[in-house]
Amino acid sequence: MSEKDLINACRLRERRAQQALYDRFAPNMFGVCKRYVKTQEDAEDVLIEAFFKVLTNIEQYKGEGSFEGWIRRIVVNESLMALRKRVNFSQMLELSEVDIPVTTSALQDLVARDILNLIDILPIGYRTVFNLYVLEGYKHREIAQIMGISINTSKSQLILAKKRLKTLLEQIRYPGIELFDVGEEEEEEVEAPVKITTKP
């Protein structure tokens, strides 16, 4: 079934189509959830909430832009909402400025190629900004708005996250790490994030 047919069937609330859509996108989206919330249970809760919103608000997808991108934005929003319930970003970021040393034993558990696990070691502020900017393509202005922090804080958190990651990669002797630098990235004008409204 093509993506368009699948979406149309989901609009008609066909359960099989809904499951097919879930099966197609859940593996990628679960990876996204796990980058934001640490535990398996929390990631599953976020995934359920996100897909519930996707499936009950699918009429709001007008076919503009990629469907996967639309789902991803909802998943990221849900992940951030789950995080926000537990932490106050603006307060938490001040704490995460303190450089907490990572034990070598924790790094020894990592497989070199599985470097994404290194992001989990980062303090929550670094991790969230890094995920949003580098992996989701949000801009500092958007991140500042979403997290309730200043644009400069978002920029500094990103630089610190990159520096920390580079140190961690050096510690695990990631091959070719000497070729990578912590480059500055240019801010661009972008559209506002997707806003999803839900019925009670």
Added chain:
Amino acid sequence: MTPNRDLSELFRQQASKVQERPGPSVWRRLSRRLDTHERWNKVALRISTQVVLFFLLLLAIVGPVLIGVSIEEQRRADLRNPPVILQVLSPQDTLPEMRRFLTLPSEASVDTIHIQIEN
């Protein structure tokens, strides 16, 4: 060796490869949640339809009664206070044929008749 590759690119490449299938219980929970949502939507739709139908029925019953009462009230009011027809007389009204209209029978008990003629 001079570093020339951005660290972000390394993570982007890795992230695009990551796929992790959630446990089977996740879909079951989601499915249950969707069922509840749909059931609630159906109940809400049924209730709102019933409310609308009730008001339409009420309007169909009470409407004609209210209209009938209103017409009867109007009729009674008309009987109590018959409409007054005012006639404005002009100089032309003194013509013989009009005068005939104004002539009162001699046995009439009216003392005075005031006729104001507009110039």
